[in-house]
Amino acid sequence: MPTPYRIDGLQYANWSPKIFEEMAQGGVHAVHVTIAYHETFREMVLQIEAWNRWFERFPERIMMGRTAADIDTAKATGRTAIFFGFQNPSPIEDDIGLIEICHTLGARFMQLSYNNQSFLATGCYEAEDPGITRFGKQAVAEMNRVGLVVDMSHSAERSTLEAIDISSRPIAITHANPHWWHPALRNKSDEVLRALTGRGGMLGFSVYPHHLKDGSNCTRESFCAMIAECAARYGAANIGIGTDLCQDQPDTVVEWMRVGRWSKQLDYGEGSADNPGFPPMPQWFNDNRDFDSLEEGLREVGMNAEEIAGVMGGNWYRFFEQNFVALSPS
Amino acid sequence: MPTPYRIDGLQYANWSPKIFEEMAQGGVHAVHVTIAYHETFREMVLQIEAWNRWFERFPERIMMGRTAADIDTAKATGRTAIFFGFQNPSPIEDDIGLIEICHTLGARFMQLSYNNQSFLATGCYEAEDPGITRFGKQAVAEMNRVGLVVDMSHSAERSTLEAIDISSRPIAITHANPHWWHPALRNKSDEVLRALTGRGGMLGFSVYPHHLKDGSNCTRESFCAMIAECAARYGAANIGIGTDLCQDQPDTVVEWMRVGRWSKQLDYGEGSADNPGFPPMPQWFNDNRDFDSLEEGLREVGMNAEEIAGVMGGNWYRFFEQNFVALSPS
Numbered sequence: 001m002p003t004p005y006r007i008d009g010l011q012y013a014n015w016s017p018k019i020f021e022e023m024a025q026g027g028v029h030a031v032h033v034t035i036a037y038h039e040t041f042r043e044m045v046l047q048i049e050a051w052n053r054w055f056e057r058f059p060e061r062i063m064m065g066r067t068a069a070d071i072d073t074a075k076a077t078g079r080t081a082i083f084f085g086f087q088n089p090s091p092i093e094d095d096i097g098l099i100e101i102c103h104t105l106g107a108r109f110m111q112l113s114y115n116n117q118s119f120l121a122t123g124c125y126e127a128e129d130p131g132i133t134r135f136g137k138q139a140v141a142e143m144n145r146v147g148l149v150v151d152m153s154h155s156a157e158r159s160t161l162e163a164i165d166i167s168s169r170p171i172a173i174t175h176a177n178p179h180w181w182h183p184a185l186r187n188k189s190d191e192v193l194r195a196l197t198g199r200g201g202m203l204g205f206s207v208y209p210h211h212l213k214d215g216s217n218c219t220r221e222s223f224c225a226m227i228a229e230c231a232a233r234y235g236a237a238n239i240g241i242g243t244d245l246c247q248d249q250p251d252t253v254v255e256w257m258r259v260g261r262w263s264k265q266l267d268y269g270e271g272s273a274d275n276p277g278f279p280p281m282p283q284w285f286n287d288n289r290d291f292d293s294l295e296e297g298l299r300e301v302g303m304n305a306e307e308i309a310g311v312m313g314g315n316w317y318r319f320f321e322q323n324f325v326a327l328s329p330s
Numbered sequence: 331m332p333t334p335y336r337i338d339g340l341q342y343a344n345w346s347p348k349i350f351e352e353m354a355q356g357g358v359h360a361v362h363v364t365i366a367y368h369e370t371f372r373e374m375v376l377q378i379e380a381w382n383r384w385f386e387r388f389p390e391r392i393m394m395g396r397t398a399a400d401i402d403t404a405k406a407t408g409r410t411a412i413f414f415g416f417q418n419p420s421p422i423e424d425d426i427g428l429i430e431i432c433h434t435l436g437a438r439f440m441q442l443s444y445n446n447q448s449f450l451a452t453g454c455y456e457a458e459d460p461g462i463t464r465f466g467k468q469a470v471a472e473m474n475r476v477g478l479v480v481d482m483s484h485s486a487e488r489s490t491l492e493a494i495d496i497s498s499r500p501i502a503i504t505h506a507n508p509h510w511w512h513p514a515l516r517n518k519s520d521e522v523l524r525a526l527t528g529r530g531g532m533l534g535f536s537v538y539p540h541h542l543k544d545g546s547n548c549t550r551e552s553f554c555a556m557i558a559e560c561a562a563r564y565g566a567a568n569i570g571i572g573t574d575l576c577q578d579q580p581d582t583v584v585e586w587m588r589v590g591r592w593s594k595q596l597d598y599g600e601g602s603a604d605n606p607g608f609p610p611m612p613q614w615f616n617d618n619r620d621f622d623s624l625e626e627g628l629r630e631v632g633m634n635a636e637e638i639a640g641v642m643g644g645n646w647y648r649f650f651e652q653n654f655v656a657l658s659p660s
Contacts, residue, residue, distance in 0.1 A: 041372065042371065042372060045371075045428070045431055046427070048431060049427030049428070049430070049431060050427075052427060052430050053427070095379070097376070097379030097380075097382060097383070098375070100379070100382050101378060101379060101382075101435065104434065104435055104436070105434055106434070
């Protein structure tokens with residue numbers, strides 16, 4: 001039997017050879033990495049340029065991922081395939097034509113909003129959520145056409161439900177947990193998760209402490225029991241991992257994520273004035289080498305081998321295979 | 331015997347369904363099209379967006395070309411493969427990382443300069459030519475690495491000779507004629523053409539009247555006899571067609587080509603105050619339907635079938651096949 005896939009649905013680390021090495025040690029075949037929070041198109045291109053330098057410098061560790069088949073290449077050659085995504089539609093600016101351009105450049109996920117209102121949809125920190133905008137409806141159709149996956153991880157309830165409904169292809173919530181497990185603003189309602197998975201969409205479970213029950217003190221058992229419950233409620237084929245690992249980032253980066261250029265004041269997002277930076281990770285998940293531990297936790301809560309293989313990567317593999325290619329004819 | 335390839339090494343028409351239809355009527359399997367004269371990176375991306383709309387609207391006529399194999403797909407399905415190129419390095423701005431980005435977006439040729447000094451090289455209208463610049467040497471190496479072909483059609487003598495010498499892969503002069511046939515500033519010296527073709531580079535013959543002996547009154551026989559002489563001097567395998575067809579363009583476009591944003595005064599380039607616009611085409615080549623006539627002209631001057639097949643497309647096919655892919659490892 002071949003090794004199952006191991007795929008992470010979201011990371012935004014302070015990339016380094018050390019982390020690429022840890023990906024190999026953790027047997028991680030593919031990672032969806034964030035390359036934009038508030039960046040304009042040109043600024044996002046600079047992020048791809050930086051990745052191109054990593055690819056050129058460490059060809060034995062990492063490779064650019066464009067299709068699911070690239071994951072097989074990475075797996076066969078002991079590397080990790082890197083798939084690009086945006087946490088905000090800022091890189092497409094006000095220009096629908098940039099959606100295909102971004103896909104050509106390798107983008108495979110785009111959130112319709114980060115925490116705030118965007119041109120396309122509403123973020124989960126806004127007081128009001130008027131739903132998907134006029135441009136948003138056009139953008140979703142274009143994203144569907146070219147194979148750029150709609151991600152609603154940071155979006156508000158109504159916008160998320162509308163995106164699930166409007167999109168002709170399954171969408172993703174790459175990194176969040178159920179609200180019924182931990183009622184954070186960023187975690188998703190049962191209604192959203194049923195609608196998402198009912199349409200073939202994927203939920204990636206986050207280990208970012210603000211998304212965890214008991215925060216940094218969350219136990220592996222609690223996290224894995226929540227996953228098992230999600231498998232029962234939403235189907236074991238529609239869930240995966242999306243750690244939201246922000247390894248080695250300085251706190252200035254979480255400020256950029258939260259405040260961008262939209263405010264002159266600090267916004268603490270999921271943090272607070274007395275806890276403004278990145279929170280400490282739970283002791284059972286610190287970096288890419290801890291996927292073994294996560295898998296062990298899933299076994300301990302009684303999930304079977306097939307379910308675990310799906311959660312650890314098989315489900316993302318299938319989702320990537322079906323949703324990263326353009327609809328024909330194109 | 332399969333139909334030989336028919337490939338045009340440069341066009342910059344005012345694109346329309348009519349022209350795409352004429353490409354089909356002329357049996358043209360591939361065209362290298364200009365998408366930048368003075369455009370910044372972002373402006374060049376807008377040109378690709380416009381092409382993406384053409385590809386979406388006319389999938390039965392045209393398709394994006396990335397590799398030589400795409401020409402076979404186009405040929406087999408009665409379409410024309412469109413390959414992108416820049417007549418100036420303006421889209422890479424001051425950023426070597428944009429070279430790979432532009433290649434990913436589909437660019438396959440880039441002139442190191444248009445008529446003026448660029449960051450990389452000197453144009454043929456400058457009084458002095460100090461040769462390839464510091465950035466230029468770095469850029470050529472990066473272009474060689476990713477598979478973006480160096481084109482010196484508008485560059486000055488010394489810069490062109492240095493580019494041929496510095497480049498580790500063959501370069502192209504996609505659209506020009508020999509200076510010994512018609513001594514225009516844009517036409518190339520025998521020394522340049524010997525150096526170019528001696529290193530496996532390609533010359534594409536232009537039918538733009540300012541590059542022709544007797545201008546708009548140039549005869550097909552004179553043009554084809556010049557090609558036959560070039561085959562004898564430089565090898566029949568190192569030459570092709572690069573019409574420089576600027577069909578249906580208003581004269582404002584030739585102004586943009588010549589003046590860009592670099593001058594507040596008119597510059598007439600190869601024209602003059604009493605002939606400021608696009609010159610009338612020679613009567614035997616007006617649009618893509620006239621390749622048959624060109625081929626007939628080559629037969630009349632005594633070239634054999636194999637040589638003619640090479641000039642009409644086979645040579646460009648081989649050149650595209652060898653030079654559009656990245657050097658491994660990448």
